[in-house]
Amino acid sequence: MQKQLVLVLILLVSTVFAAQILKRTKDKTTSKLIKDHGYPAEDHRIETEDGNVLQAFRIPYSHKLQNQNKTRPIVLLQHGLMSSSDIWVLSGPDNALAYLLADSGFDVWIGNNRGNEYSLELKEPSWNFSWHEIGLYDISAMIDYALKTNGQGQKSIHYVGHSQGTTVFFTLMSLRPEYNQKIKTSHMLSPVAIMKNTKNECVVSAANFYTADGMLTSFNRDTKFLNIFRSKSNTFNERCVFLMDCYNMDKKLHSEHANKTAIKEADKISADGSWNQVLHYLFNHKSGYFRQFDYDSKKNLEVYKSKQPPEYPVEKITSEVHLWYVDNDDLVDPVDVLALADRLPNKVLHHIQEPIFGHADYTIHNDIRKYVNDPVINIMHKYELDKEK
Numbered sequence: 001m002q003k004q005l006v007l008v009l010i011l012l013v014s015t016v017f018a019a020q021i022l023k024r025t026k027d028k029t030t031s032k033l034i035k036d037h038g039y040p041a042e043d044h045r046i047e048t049e050d051g052n053v054l055q056a057f058r059i060p061y062s063h064k065l066q067n068q069n070k071t072r073p074i075v076l077l078q079h080g081l082m083s084s085s086d087i088w089v090l091s092g093p094d095n096a097l098a099y100l101l102a103d104s105g106f107d108v109w110i111g112n113n114r115g116n117e118y119s120l121e122l123k124e125p126s127w128n129f130s131w132h133e134i135g136l137y138d139i140s141a142m143i144d145y146a147l148k149t150n151g152q153g154q155k156s157i158h159y160v161g162h163s164q165g166t167t168v169f170f171t172l173m174s175l176r177p178e179y180n181q182k183i184k185t186s187h188m189l190s191p192v193a194i195m196k197n198t199k200n201e202c203v204v205s206a207a208n209f210y211t212a213d214g215m216l217t218s219f220n221r222d223t224k225f226l227n228i229f230r231s232k233s234n235t236f237n238e239r240c241v242f243l244m245d246c247y248n249m250d251k252k253l254h255s256e257h258a259n260k261t262a263i264k265e266a267d268k269i270s271a272d273g274s275w276n277q278v279l280h281y282l283f284n285h286k287s288g289y290f291r292q293f294d295y296d297s298k299k300n301l302e303v304y305k306s307k308q309p310p311e312y313p314v315e316k317i318t319s320e321v322h323l324w325y326v327d328n329d330d331l332v333d334p335v336d337v338l339a340l341a342d343r344l345p346n347k348v349l350h351h352i353q354e355p356i357f358g359h360a361d362y363t364i365h366n367d368i369r370k371y372v373n374d375p376v377i378n379i380m381h382k383y384e385l386d387k388e389k
């Protein structure tokens with residue numbers, strides 16, 4: 001108990017100080033970064049059905065192909081937890097997926113979920129959401145908006161998600177299965193659903209502190225999450241996260257084969273979000289299930305009519321799901337990926353054979369073209385060619 005109290009105090013103090021210290025200097029939005037490389041870029045405001053506003057970016061065509069009047073199949077890219085649309089462009093036109101897709105003839109949409117640095121027009125109470133709501137309302141809104149705005153009568157899109165960008169896809173497609181018809185192919189880069197075998201020390205130790213009924217959880221629930229894990233020179237944060245083996249968690253998620261220049265830029269993404277997103281993952285790790293948010297047994301009864309939250313019915317995901325995974329990702333264990341795959345009716349497994357590959361490398365590994373981007377684009381091309389036949 002005493003240990004918990006001390007932790008609460010440290011967290012309180014560090015949250016206040018973190019806000020001051022973690023001011024990152026960033027002068028370019030995703031669309032500015034894109035324009036700097038000569039590509040056309042657009043900014044879009046997208047409203048969700050539950051009253052939040054998201055910002056999405058778009059590379060509508062490639063200036064190299066001059067294909068603005070051709071059919072350009074839509075693809076939506078969705079970032080992970082504590083990240084943003086920037087992550088899809090940081091390794092530049094020769095390597096980053098967004099550019100490669102544009103140069104392959106696609107209409108490229110790059111999403112931002114509610115509460116990240118680009119999507120801060122939040123409905124009150126602001127931080128009362130998890131990735132559950134991001135999946136149900138943000139991803140559906142972005143899909144529908146892209147279909148409408150593309151203006152070429154397309155009925156479905158290709159989807160690529162990284163990390164939380166996969167969780168939100170599983171959430172939407174299992175609970176609103178009619179959305180599966182709007183998916184041509186989907187690519188789950190490091191799929192996060194079942195987390196039973198997650199080895200990451202931060203997740204494992206934090207999951208012991210933050211239980212659904214626990215005091216720490218009640219203190220943080222429905223509040224903003226400041227990414228204290230990313231700070232380098234803050235002693236308050238250092239002490240706090242040291243207790244939970246979370247110090248510099250970001251760094252540990254990259255392998256030595258990640259693009260160093262891109263990492264430097266990725267560090268500038270102000271990685272905020274809601275505590276409920278983090279808690280929801282911790283609860284799932286602890287329970288071993290991919291299931292809805294665990295309030296506490298009393299509120300669960302009210303909301304779900306059962307003491308335990310229900311599992312996401314992933315069996316209902318009928319769209320074509322490609323699961324991309326590696327052996328040494330300490331957040332996403334291959335055992336959990338295979339357990340999920342067992343339940344998906346329409347999946348293709350892609351076990352990437354590269355031992356030096358971290359969870360955060362899927363967008364900025366030095367060989368990302370070889371392992372992920374080129375094969376993903378080939379699968380999309382093949383789908384489009386088969387359709388024409």
Ligand SMILES: *[C@@H]1O[C@H](CO)[C@@H](O)[C@H](O)[C@H]1NC(C)=O
Pocket residue numbers: 066067068069
């Ligand atoms: C695209 O179509 C518009 C309107 O018909 C035309 O003015 C323009 O020159 C075309 N651009 C290309 C690159 O074909």
Ligand SMILES: *[C@@H]1O[C@H](CO)[C@@H](O)[C@H](O)[C@H]1NC(C)=O
Pocket residue numbers: 090091092094095259260261262265364365366367
């Ligand atoms: C690494 O990132 C930089 C820009 O951040 C880019 O210019 C370079 O091509 C990238 N290299 C690889 C191998 O991804």
Ligand SMILES: *[C@@H]1O[C@H](CO)[C@@H](O)[C@H](O)[C@H]1NC(C)=O
Pocket residue numbers: 125128222
């Ligand atoms: C937060 O959202 C949940 C689920 O939508 C709801 O049950 C709860 O009452 C909300 N809390 C607040 C403080 O509005």
